[in-house]
Amino acid sequence: MIFPFEFATIPKIIFGEGKLSDLYEIIPNFGDNILIITGGSSLKKSGTWDSIVAKMEEINTNLSHLSVSGEPSPQIIDDAAEKYRSHKLDLIVGIGGGSVMDAGKAISAMIPKQDSIKNYLEGVGTKKPDGEKIPYIAIPTTSGTGSEATKNAVISEVGKKGFKKSLRHDNYIPNIAIIDPELTLSCPSSITAASGMDAFSQLLEAYISTKANPMTDALAYSGLKHIIKNIVPACTTGKKNIEVRKGMAYGALMSGISLANAGLGIEHGLASAIGAHFEIPHGVVCGTLIAEGTKLNIKKLKEKDSEGNMSLLKLANIGALIAEKDCIKEGEMVKYLDLLVETLEKWTEKLEIYRLGKYGISEGDLDKIVQKAGLKNNPVPLSDEEIKQMLKNRL
Numbered sequence: 001m002i003f004p005f006e007f008a009t010i011p012k013i014i015f016g017e018g019k020l021s022d023l024y025e026i027i028p029n030f031g032d033n034i035l036i037i038t039g040g041s042s043l044k045k046s047g048t049w050d051s052i053v054a055k056m057e058e059i060n061t062n063l064s065h066l067s068v069s070g071e072p073s074p075q076i077i078d079d080a081a082e083k084y085r086s087h088k089l090d091l092i093v094g095i096g097g098g099s100v101m102d103a104g105k106a107i108s109a110m111i112p113k114q115d116s117i118k119n120y121l122e123g124v125g126t127k128k129p130d131g132e133k134i135p136y137i138a139i140p141t142t143s144g145t146g147s148e149a150t151k152n153a154v155i156s157e158v159g160k161k162g163f164k165k166s167l168r169h170d171n172y173i174p175n176i177a178i179i180d181p182e183l184t185l186s187c188p189s190s191i192t193a194a195s196g197m198d199a200f201s202q203l204l205e206a207y208i209s210t211k212a213n214p215m216t217d218a219l220a221y222s223g224l225k226h227i228i229k230n231i232v233p234a235c236t237t238g239k240k241n242i243e244v245r246k247g248m249a250y251g252a253l254m255s256g257i258s259l260a261n262a263g264l265g266i267e268h269g270l271a272s273a274i275g276a277h278f279e280i281p282h283g284v285v286c287g288t289l290i291a292e293g294t295k296l297n298i299k300k301l302k303e304k305d306s307e308g309n310m311s312l313l314k315l316a317n318i319g320a321l322i323a324e325k326d327c328i329k330e331g332e333m334v335k336y337l338d339l340l341v342e343t344l345e346k347w348t349e350k351l352e353i354y355r356l357g358k359y360g361i362s363e364g365d366l367d368k369i370v371q372k373a374g375l376k377n378n379p380v381p382l383s384d385e386e387i388k389q390m391l392k393n394r395l
Helices: 019-029 042-046 048-058 074-087 098-110 189-207 214-235 242-262 266-277 282-304 310-322 333-350 363-372 384-392
Strands: 012-015 033-038 062-067 091-096 136-140 152-157 163-168 176-179
Touching: 012 019, 012 242, 019 048, 019 091, 019 136, 019 176, 033 048, 033 074, 033 098, 042 048, 042 091, 048 062, 062 074, 074 098, 074 152, 091 098, 098 136, 098 152, 098 163, 152 266, 163 266, 176 242, 189 214, 189 242, 189 266, 189 282, 189 310, 214 242, 214 310, 214 333, 266 282, 266 363, 266 384, 282 310, 282 333, 282 384, 310 333, 363 384
Parallel strands: 012 176, 033 062, 033 091, 091 136, 136 176
Antiparallel strands: 152 163
16 A cells, blocks of 8 residues: 655756766856865865866856865854855855765855854754755765755754754755765775765665655665665775775665655664764764664564564565565565674674764763654654663663
8 A cells, every 4th residue: 555645856966977077067057156165185185176176267167165074063054154145156066975965055055044053943943944045066975874865954063952953944955966976985984884874774764764655665775775785895895996886875865865755763863862962973873873773673563563564574675685685485584684683783893883982972871862862753662761772782
């Protein structure tokens, strides 16, 4: 049975190696006053930035550049919006990881405003975003958040009264997303691993979400297939293999589209709470929790209905996908559920995804984390004690 569902708009997508070059043909369609937002120094180290600047000079652009390190905070966005508000920009281009993607969305949305982004953040401010923005092109250099395909920008303020909240509007979806796997070839293994595990968790959470529908199932399954095949090679023997990087980039893109339409589960519910209080990469949180979260969900789903539960069947299907099997035969569900959990645990160790304790999180912090966490669209209810134990297992 197919139930009613909605599906969000996605940007125009340009995918493939070497597609960064399309940017220089696209820009004149918007104008010649351009702001490019990048991360810390990775583009410069790889030599890509020098090439971009040279190409911009060739097409006679008036180029401004902003570097954003770490996850975007309200202060970073407010300062950037104030600085560039008088520049009369025609276009903003974000080239970097998920944080750069989100910073670009937020800055493009806040330049037309005259106040702080805090006033427009969900659960923080009281104003509703109206969708007005500077046109925005998103170009990811990591394969993780899929933010190039979503309508929200995640903004973090870390501290005792910290938060990790979204600026959201349908019109904040990037006008164009250019996904060029060549840009990920220089990505360090540690970032590839954390980003890849984030993409996997987003795909799996969306696949078993209470808001999943046939379209998101198809996209999530397709993305999972590519991440499963490529995540370990991308961090080890296949770092410079463009086909491996292409598979990871595709999986991450599917994760963004899937989560935007089906929502996420307990792992991302915890990521928001943890990220509000501790300086910890988002991908590490999701990557370190996905095995424990999956194990807990399987346990609770079995208690609920071990035979006819669709979420259990879906999880078993991903176990079968890992085993390179197209279908599950009668009596094989438990075998494939076990394989899924075992594989996630092996990835967590092999890819050296850090435990939460590495970032100063202790047992004494767990109650406040659980209190602020949300189940989101998790397929089964979980108690505070169960969530707390899940966290404790990854301290």
